[in-house]
Amino acid sequence: MYASFIYVFFDVQENFLDAIIKIGLIEESAKFLTLLSVYPFIKKNFNEIVDGILYISAISLGFSVIENIFYAMDSEQPFSLLFQRSIFSTLGHLSFSGYMGIAFYIHKRIHKNYLGIVLSIVLAAFAHGFYDGFIFESSISFLFQFVFIALVILQLWMLKVALGFSAFRQKLVADMFMRTEKPIKMYCTHCNKIINTQEIYFGKIKAAHCFLCDNMLFAYKNVNYLFDYFRPIFNLKKYIKKLPFKIKISAFDINNTILYHSSKKSLSANVVELSDWFEYENSRDKTRILSIPFFGFFLKHLDLKHVIPARDFFDFSTYNNS
């Protein structure tokens, strides 16, 4: 509502510059002001970084619904317009605004972050402006799909980054897995044998226990879920693709306690070692992501660097990539 109020005072041209400065900046600031004004009501549940993204996304959805209705009322074919907008514009709106949620969370929960907030609004305005700009400028509009997909991927990646920084992740322990009576045959890389055992699970992560070597066993799909939860920033698929083709068994750690078999597609690991390895590697992922060129710069200045406890910082130059 803030936005329609402000538009009365501006004459918006359909070009790239106006898309960023006027449309992007106005609409994204409006979303931010909405988050600011609902904050007293959500304060109690606003306790981790992912909440920042979730609440600003909810606001974006609401924003997009209202906008879609306005456009539909103006249109001669409201239904096809609504159909199209509900895909592109709704996802688009979600993809612009996550940055503001992250900066705002840090501002409210960690320390004063005015610079990060300004930067996040500028980033959101640029994302929004690029989206609209590529629609407006007919000479480059054929690139719109690529811009759209890039913005959505970038936002999904931001969500992964936020999950990586989340303080709510549990530590991996054997007790967190629930037992079932369901019999299951699993390959154990340590024992080099098929083991007849029972399925255990934590959330959607299914696993099994090898009674011969006492390790935990995970099939490929569950290795993915495991990494999504304990090491969200890491790109496991890319990593596994890069494993040397001839070597069937690769160790994730130096002590050879976490073994992945690339043709059996299964992981077998000592749960204590795996847990320590996840904690250590996730904190490395966090530091690493802040040091990548360009994106790392923005992430750092949204003030994610303050979300890392001091003990997580250390010198990478002395370590080789695992």
Ligand SMILES: [Zn+2]
């Ligand atoms: Zn075993």
